Amino acid sequence: MTTSWNQPPVLKVRGLKVYYETPKGDVLAVDGVNFDLFKGETLGLVGESGCGKSTAAMGILQLVTPPGRVVDGEVLLEGHNLLGMSEQALRAVRWIKLALIPQGAMNSLNPTMKVSAQIKDAIIAHEGKQANKGIKPRILELLTMVGLPGRVYDLYPHELSGGMKQRVCIAMAIALNPTVIIADESTSALDVVVQRVVAQTMLKVKDALGVSMIMIGHDMGLMAQMVDRIAVMYAGKIVEIAPVKEMFAEPKHPYSQLLIESVPSLKERKPLKITEGITHDPRNPPPGCIFQLRCPFVMDICRVQPPVMRETNEGQLVACHLYPESVDGSLINVADVARNP
Numbered sequence: 001m002t003t004s005w006n007q008p009p010v011l012k013v014r015g016l017k018v019y020y021e022t023p024k025g026d027v028l029a030v031d032g033v034n035f036d037l038f039k040g041e042t043l044g045l046v047g048e049s050g051c052g053k054s055t056a057a058m059g060i061l062q063l064v065t066p067p068g069r070v071v072d073g074e075v076l077l078e079g080h081n082l083l084g085m086s087e088q089a090l091r092a093v094r095w096i097k098l099a100l101i102p103q104g105a106m107n108s109l110n111p112t113m114k115v116s117a118q119i120k121d122a123i124i125a126h127e128g129k130q131a132n133k134g135i136k137p138r139i140l141e142l143l144t145m146v147g148l149p150g151r152v153y154d155l156y157p158h159e160l161s162g163g164m165k166q167r168v169c170i171a172m173a174i175a176l177n178p179t180v181i182i183a184d185e186s187t188s189a190l191d192v193v194v195q196r197v198v199a200q201t202m203l204k205v206k207d208a209l210g211v212s213m214i215m216i217g218h219d220m221g222l223m224a225q226m227v228d229r230i231a232v233m234y235a236g237k238i239v240e241i242a243p244v245k246e247m248f249a250e251p252k253h254p255y256s257q258l259l260i261e262s263v264p265s266l267k268e269r270k271p272l273k274i275t276e277g278i279t280h281d282p283r284n285p286p287p288g289c290i291f292q293l294r295c296p297f298v299m300d301i302c303r304v305q306p307p308v309m310r311e312t313n314e315g316q317l318v319a320c321h322l323y324p325e326s327v328d329g330s331l332i333n334v335a336d337v338a339r340n341p
């Protein structure tokens with residue numbers, strides 16, 4: 001299944017804002033996120049811990065609970081806006097159209113229920129009791145699809161390894177044949193070898209079912225091998241979005257550059273360069289660019305004016321004042337101008 005770039009996106013997120021109320025003011029966890037997800041595509045959403053990835057996922061599914069709230073935005077799934085939909089209408093969308101494998105899902109499996117019973121519950125909850133008929137072969141097929149042996153049917157979560165539990169979570173997510181799957185850090189808790197194998201299973205399943213997928217993670221290196229496009233998130237905003245090849249060949253945003261430099265190369269085993277994390281108070285972001293306090297190229301304009309997202313080359317979008325628009329609409333790279341006056 002190849003990605004359909006020239007068809008309308010399956011999922012369109014526009015201006016999504018999700019804030020958490022705290023005694024000292026709102027935490028702007030997701031502050032105006034925009035992106036498209038195309039049919040059959042895998043989009044990686046990458047950024048340091050606390051940048052708002054999980055909150056964005058919950059916002060997309062309308063699963064934000066107090067003290068969080070969706071403040072603004074549009075989430076268009078096949079053209080229908082999920083924001084403002086009734087809870088009943090949303091129930092028909094979640095799992096069936098839009099499935100989430102939440103962060104830490106494998107540790108939330110019910111320890112007292114067999115794997116088969118948990119998958120069965122998920123199916124019956126959405127399809128009704130009649131689904132019970134013929135459900136065993138269906139569950140066995142799901143287990144096969146995610147690369148688990150049939151004997152897992154009768155096992156309890158504690159009898160499974162981390163990788164196997166994660167596969168059970170994937171089986172639950174695909175049980176209802178959704179259009180979009182959001183996998184939040186689904187491989188992060190696993191060791192590197194298992195990570196890769198589980199991620200590959202996810203991609204195989206994705207291709208077999210023709211679904212679109214958002215893979216959330218913080219490991220740029222792992223992402224690079226798994227996804228079609230990468231969206232880089234910093235402090236509640238997507239700062240750059242590009243096909244993997246372009247992102248690695250020529251990351252445009254200084255933060256993307258930092259993330260990519262921090263990917264340990266297999267030969268050198270360079271230590272991670274990123275140690276600072278998000279340096280401003282998420283309740284009180286600086287005016288202008290969100291990245292100004294850490295940016296090695298910060299300019300005066302960055303301190304006053306938030307950059308807008310621009311397409312620098314085909315498919316590569318970046319929100320950074322280093323790439324302003326000229327009068328004729330073409331892009332000028334200030335960094336290049338500075339280097340070659």
Ligand SMILES: Nc1ncnc2c1ncn2[C@@H]1O[C@H](COP(=O)(O)OP(=O)(O)O)[C@@H](O)[C@H]1O
Pocket residue numbers: 020021022027029047048049050051052053054055056066067068282
């Ligand atoms: N219940 C909450 N109350 C207040 N702040 C929260 C709450 N949950 C998350 N946050 C804040 O929202 C921001 C984004 O968190 P999160 O979406 O979990 O990030 P990520 O998934 O990228 O690690 C962080 O600054 C976090 O501290």
Ligand SMILES: [Mg+2]
Pocket residue numbers: 053054055103184185
């Ligand atoms: Mg998270």
